Amino acid sequence: MSNSSFRIGRHLLPGVIAVALFGVMAAVFLTASIGEPAGFGNASVIESIGFSLLNIADAEGTVPTEGFLAAFILIAFALDAALDGSIMLARREDENVTDLRSEGNDRRKGGDE
Numbered sequence: 001m002s003n004s005s006f007r008i009g010r011h012l013l014p015g016v017i018a019v020a021l022f023g024v025m026a027a028v029f030l031t032a033s034i035g036e037p038a039g040f041g042n043a044s045v046i047e048s049i050g051f052s053l054l055n056i057a058d059a060e061g062t063v064p065t066e067g068f069l070a071a072f073i074l075i076a077f078a079l080d081a082a083l084d085g086s087i088m089l090a091r092r093e094d095e096n097v098t099d100l101r102s103e104g105n106d107r108r109k110g111g112d113e
Helices: 010-031 045-054 069-094
Strands: none
16 A cells, blocks of 8 residues: 555646647537638749749639749748858858967966866
8 A cells, every 4th residue: 555645736747738728629629510622723823923923913723822022032041141141151161271279378277177
């Protein structure tokens, strides 16, 4: 036999709430009715993505979408800046690189020493 006792108190409240939330979510998902899947018919999804990225007016046979020209331009600028930065860092390494260490005369205490 063990002398352990089960303590009931406020510290169990988050666990009880989590179990209750799981029960509610499980009930909702198990009783939800899902209709028949409906695709886009004969519309070209890839073409629609291209039109929405460049904010071009919708053509026939495409899925109507929102325009994303501003996001496309911002991503292009961010990628260009990253590429320019990587080229700048690569060129900087070819120049004379000096160590940041001293010659050993300057011993300071610290770390695990």
